[in-house]
Amino acid sequence: MEQYDILIVGAGMVGAASACALAQKGFSVAIVEAQTPQPFAPEQPRDLRVSAISAASEQLLSQLGAWSAIDAMRTAPYQTLATWEWQRSEVRFEASEIGCDHLGHIIENRVVQLGLWQAMAELDGITLLTGQGPDRIWQDEAGAYLQVGERRLQGRLLMGCDGARSRVRAATGIGLTGWQYRHHCLAVNITTEAPQQTITWQEFTPSGPRAFLPLAGHHGSLVWYDSPEKVAQLMRLEDGELKRAIQQAFPERLGAFEIDGRGSFPLTRQHAQHYFDGRLVLLGDAAHTINPLAGQGVNLGFKDVATLAQVLVEAKDSGQSWDSEAVLMRYQTPRRRDNLLMQSTMDLFYTLFSNDRLPLKLARNLGLMAAQNAGPVKNQVMRYAMGL
Numbered sequence: 001m002e003q004y005d006i007l008i009v010g011a012g013m014v015g016a017a018s019a020c021a022l023a024q025k026g027f028s029v030a031i032v033e034a035q036t037p038q039p040f041a042p043e044q045p046r047d048l049r050v051s052a053i054s055a056a057s058e059q060l061l062s063q064l065g066a067w068s069a070i071d072a073m074r075t076a077p078y079q080t081l082a083t084w085e086w087q088r089s090e091v092r093f094e095a096s097e098i099g100c101d102h103l104g105h106i107i108e109n110r111v112v113q114l115g116l117w118q119a120m121a122e123l124d125g126i127t128l129l130t131g132q133g134p135d136r137i138w139q140d141e142a143g144a145y146l147q148v149g150e151r152r153l154q155g156r157l158l159m160g161c162d163g164a165r166s167r168v169r170a171a172t173g174i175g176l177t178g179w180q181y182r183h184h185c186l187a188v189n190i191t192t193e194a195p196q197q198t199i200t201w202q203e204f205t206p207s208g209p210r211a212f213l214p215l216a217g218h219h220g221s222l223v224w225y226d227s228p229e230k231v232a233q234l235m236r237l238e239d240g241e242l243k244r245a246i247q248q249a250f251p252e253r254l255g256a257f258e259i260d261g262r263g264s265f266p267l268t269r270q271h272a273q274h275y276f277d278g279r280l281v282l283l284g285d286a287a288h289t290i291n292p293l294a295g296q297g298v299n300l301g302f303k304d305v306a307t308l309a310q311v312l313v314e315a316k317d318s319g320q321s322w323d324s325e326a327v328l329m330r331y332q333t334p335r336r337r338d339n340l341l342m343q344s345t346m347d348l349f350y351t352l353f354s355n356d357r358l359p360l361k362l363a364r365n366l367g368l369m370a371a372q373n374a375g376p377v378k379n380q381v382m383r384y385a386m387g388l
């Protein structure tokens with residue numbers, strides 16, 4: 001039996017960040033990942049899976065030693081976030097209004113993951129097992145265990161960072177609340193005539209939002225939320241037909257573009273009823289998924305990482321038993337509350353804007369206009385979205 005302080009299943013963005021945060025503080029970590037990400041090469045087309053990485057997540061990635069590698073691959077900082085339903089009700093959030101250089105970066109998920117893998121390789125105390133998931137996951141009073149092929153690993157805690165369909169969560173029996181939203185989303189990567197942009201925008205329409213996210217170079221990612229039937233129909237179109245459909249459905253400010261690639265995703269809200277069971281702890285999408293409307297999913301996962309690492313380190317430094325229920329409660333209580341608040345806020349927006357009744361339309365557009373002129377309140381909202 002190989003002995004470690006902590007075992008992690010899943011070395012995606014959240015799992016790899018957890019391994020770095022804990023190894024930096026002297027914990028020995030074994031991390032198991034089923035898929036190895038393709039190494040980065042600048043000539044590769046942009047991946048479809050991209051995320052808006054908030055300023056707070058950027059700070060965490062810097063502390064973990066991953067940011068410089070991520071930034072050296074490809075990132076697209078944005079200074080402005082605009083959202084509207086009627087053109088006259090546009091709300092613009094500008095980084096300069098709160099004295100910042102940028103609000104966040106749009107980055108391919110694989111680039112973030114690769115930066116973290118590079119940081120993991122530079123740290124002592126991390127054993128990475130790739131190519132297969134665990135055959136068995138179990139726990140008893142003495143520890144938590146993984147069987148991976150011929151290897152048996154023991155840790156004092158086992159962290160499930162294995163995404164929305166977490167096997168670790170299934171091994172705990174922790175229940176889930178949640179539902180499928182009535183929208184799916186179509187993500188389309190494009191090459192734009194305009195050079196690299198520093199604005200991300202979202203237009204609300206009764207059939208769902210339409211969003212533009214800038215990518216490095218003359219590139220962007222379009223997100224089209226619509227009914228599952230409509231998204232399936234769009235997926236079947238030839239590139240030329242899809243381009244025409246986008247030109248009709250998206251606002252003119254999109255400008256000239258060519259299609260590079262597309263993919264579709266169902267939208268699900270999930271929340272684990274607890275974040276730990278004995279020695280098994282859940283983080284990131286294994287614990288919660290959220291409507292991607294405001295690009296918060298992995299940013300919440302990174303906050304889980306920062307909080308859990310902090311409570312474990314505080315307990316260890318003060319001589320407490322860091323794998324105890326009391327310590328894990330100090331992770332679960334604030335993180336579950338914060339994640340629930342963000343999920344509910346997103347759902348409020350989603351419901352409010354997915355309705356074509358005129359009085360509601362008027363009210364929400366007046367609300368947006370008021371938000372544009374809300375001064376300090378608007379700045380608070382901006383700071384919250386940036387995770388500050």
Ligand SMILES: Cc1cc2nc3c(=O)[nH]c(=O)nc-3n(C[C@H](O)[C@H](O)[C@H](O)COP(=O)(O)OP(=O)(O)OC[C@H]3O[C@@H](n4cnc5c(N)ncnc54)[C@H](O)[C@@H]3O)c2cc1C
Pocket residue numbers: 009010011012013014015032033034035050051052053109132133134161162163164167185187265283284285286292294295296297298299300301
């Ligand atoms: C359309 C869409 C747009 C989004 N946009 C944004 C955005 O703009 N900003 C944002 O913050 N978030 C966004 N999100 C959410 C974000 O993608 C997720 O929150 C994030 O990927 C979660 O990271 P994770 O590491 O928890 O899980 P995952 O990314 O799912 O990673 C899980 C890892 O575990 C591995 N794994 C799974 N099972 C096993 C196993 N049994 N054994 C070993 N390894 C295993 C997987 O291979 C993977 O590497 C978006 C989501 C969607 C669907």
